[in-house]
Amino acid sequence: MQSSTEKNLETPIFAPVPQREADVIGLYTCSEHSSAENFDDINSSNSVRAPTPEGFEDIHPQTVENKDGNVEARKILEIGDGFLLEDVPHLTDFIPDLPIYENPLQHNPSYSAVKQYFVDPDDTVKQDVVFKQGVSKGKFFRRAGAREKVYFKPEDVNACIVTCGGLCPGMNTVIREIVCGLSYMYNVRSVLGIEGGYRGFYARNTITLTSRFVNDIHKRGGTILAASRGGHDKKKIVDSIQDRGINQVYIIGGDGTQRGASVIFEEIQRRKLKVSVVGIPKTIDNDIAVIDKSFGFDSAVEEAQRAINAAHVESQSAENGIGVVKLMGRYSGFIAMYATLASRDVDCCLIPESSFYLEGPGGLFQFIKKRLKECNHMVIVVAEGAGQELMAKQSLENKDPSGNTQLRDVGMWLSQKIKDYFKKKVNMVITLKYIDPTYMIRAIPSNASDNIYCSLLAHSAVHGAMAGFTGFVCGPVNGRHAYIPFHRVINAQNNVVTTDRMWARLLSSTNQPGFLKPSKKEEEEAIETSDYFKSPNPHLPFEQTMETVNEIDNTD
Ligand SMILES: Nc1ncnc2c1ncn2[C@@H]1O[C@H](COP(=O)(O)OP(=O)(O)OP(=O)(O)O)[C@@H](O)[C@H]1O
Numbered sequence: 001m002q003s004s005t006e007k008n009l010e011t012p013i014f015a016p017v018p019q020r021e022a023d024v025i026g027l028y029t030c031s032e033h034s035s036a037e038n039f040d041d042i043n044s045s046n047s048v049r050a051p052t053p054e055g056f057e058d059i060h061p062q063t064v065e066n067k068d069g070n071v072e073a074r075k076i077l078e079i080g081d082g083f084l085l086e087d088v089p090h091l092t093d094f095i096p097d098l099p100i101y102e103n104p105l106q107h108n109p110s111y112s113a114v115k116q117y118f119v120d121p122d123d124t125v126k127q128d129v130v131f132k133q134g135v136s137k138g139k140f141f142r143r144a145g146a147r148e149k150v151y152f153k154p155e156d157v158n159a160c161i162v163t164c165g166g167l168c169p170g171m172n173t174v175i176r177e178i179v180c181g182l183s184y185m186y187n188v189r190s191v192l193g194i195e196g197g198y199r200g201f202y203a204r205n206t207i208t209l210t211s212r213f214v215n216d217i218h219k220r221g222g223t224i225l226a227a228s229r230g231g232h233d234k235k236k237i238v239d240s241i242q243d244r245g246i247n248q249v250y251i252i253g254g255d256g257t258q259r260g261a262s263v264i265f266e267e268i269q270r271r272k273l274k275v276s277v278v279g280i281p282k283t284i285d286n287d288i289a290v291i292d293k294s295f296g297f298d299s300a301v302e303e304a305q306r307a308i309n310a311a312h313v314e315s316q317s318a319e320n321g322i323g324v325v326k327l328m329g330r331y332s333g334f335i336a337m338y339a340t341l342a343s344r345d346v347d348c349c350l351i352p353e354s355s356f357y358l359e360g361p362g363g364l365f366q367f368i369k370k371r372l373k374e375c376n377h378m379v380i381v382v383a384e385g386a387g388q389e390l391m392a393k394q395s396l397e398n399k400d401p402s403g404n405t406q407l408r409d410v411g412m413w414l415s416q417k418i419k420d421y422f423k424k425k426v427n428m429v430i431t432l433k434y435i436d437p438t439y440m441i442r443a444i445p446s447n448a449s450d451n452i453y454c455s456l457l458a459h460s461a462v463h464g465a466m467a468g469f470t471g472f473v474c475g476p477v478n479g480r481h482a483y484i485p486f487h488r489v490i491n492a493q494n495n496v497v498t499t500d501r502m503w504a505r506l507l508s509s510t511n512q513p514g515f516l517k518p519s520k521k522e523e524e525e526a527i528e529t530s531d532y533f534k535s536p537n538p539h540l541p542f543e544q545t546m547e548t549v550n551e552i553d554n555t556d
Pocket residue numbers: 164165166167197198199228229230231232253254255256257258259260261263282283284285401402404
């Protein structure tokens with residue numbers, strides 16, 4: 001029997017009144033890597049008008065098979081004047097007659113006083129806030145936040161949380177805030193922790209997460225649930241979700257994890273299960289596309305200052321002292337760039353996006369020699385993915401269990417090369433200290449601002465799942481939290497744009513050269529030996545990473 005607050009969609013309780021006229025212009029069915037820059041890309045013949053409880057007139061998503069054989073669904077709507085809403089899936093897309101309920105937050109003393117606490121169903125977040133006169137189009141995402149109506153009764157929710165990939169400051173805070181958000185805001189009592197990443201769904205027992213159990217965990221680094229790489233088995237994972245009666249899945253992880261989450265979502269949709277799948281983007285490298293930045297990044301940049309300071313002290317206290325600090329950043333040098341800019345003690349910053357060379361005019365060795373003559377000491381920050389093409393004598397074949405290329409240790413290699421050069425070629429005494437704080441940085445708890453950010457992320461995730469959205473990641477876009485479809489974050493990567501203002505600021509702060517012309521010999525060696533730079537991220541085609549690079553201009 002239906003409760004007094006329980007209604008069926010057949011009895012509409014939402015006035016289907018978009019305040020703006022929302023024209024459905026069709027479904028985006030292009031190939032995996034294309035983008036709906038203009039309306040010609042969009043197949044308008046498939047449009048179906050149907051009112052939804054979420055404000056906009058909607059279309060039912062059409063599934064398309066991408067070249068990996070995975071099925072993807074995309075919903076794109078014109079919301080007037082050439083603006084596109086890149087919408088996220090909803091449970092009602094594949095289970096039409098779901099009951100809806102009043103949001104219990106209406107009666108929550110902390111929240112009910114807030115004027116307009118519930119997000120207007122028409123609210124969207126614009127991807128590009130810089131307005132260029134005469135250009136009147138843009139992409140929007142659904143604004144995150146609590147909705148007036150929800151698709152789960154609190155007592156029916158059986159949520160789970162899993163953490164995958166490498167560690168990152170703030171993972172425990174996100175876990176804590178999902179558990180507490182579900183409990184305090186929605187009176188949800190059943191939250192399971194899946195231990196050890198994706199394989200934990202089928203290879204480990206679950207642990208019960210209560211607000212009391214997670215109360216202090218944000219003060220600890222790492223993840224109380226443990227994480228892992230590899231082990232993604234779609235069938236086993238979705239079987240486990242189904243067998244355990246889980247109906248909300250919160251997946252905390254990086255680009256690989258979100259690819260895995262997207263596959264899980266597609267399978268859940270195929271089986272027509274009432275299960276919301278929500279991704280919470282995590283990566284210390286800050287390489288997730290679309291969102292402003294990933295949690296843990298600020299904490300990492302702050303902690304990196306300690307290593308840079310130590311390198312500075314060591315280098316200042318020796319004759320021709322050189323401090324080399326390696327920081328994380330597999331394909332994206334954001335930590336190195338921001339840590340360098342914050343410190344002001346760094347003389348040279350090397351990142352994967354900007355190739356460099358060692359010998360010859362304009363090379364790194366010449367710059368070091370000059371700087372030592374001028375100042376008697378220097379600090380070099382190198383991101384772990386920098387210079388890989390110089391080191392590789394054959395293609396990089398070692399992979400981790402997730403299929404990520406295992407990088408060579410550029411810090412050790414570079415330090416040795418510098419020592420050899422000054423000893424054998426210049427006969428100059430130098431004192432070089434190499435500091436690798438990478439795992440020490442990754443293991444710290446998140447700082448205050450990351451803690452707040454993690455809380456907002458977790459609450460956005462909880463509100464989205466309760467409102468019946470699924471197949472999305474949440475994150476800030478221009479400072480406003482939004483729901484972003486999986487395909488936007490798994491087919492692109494956030495990289496440092498070396499033609500952007502922020503990198504120019506870095507060059508101006510360090511005074512390092514642009515290392516633009518490799519010597520003939522090294523150029524030949526690099527071409528001969530490197531598959532790496534054909535595509536910096538083997539999960540993405542080269543053109544895709546370059547497209548991403550050209551798209552992003554967010555470093556004001
Ligand atoms: N294309 C994919 N399809 C399904 N599962 C995937 C895919 N790529 C990665 N995964 C799974 O996602 C999990 C995490 O992936 P990965 O090790 O690449 O870390 P990540 O999420 O990218 O995090 P980070 O790189 O920030 O440490 C692993 O369990 C892996 O098996």
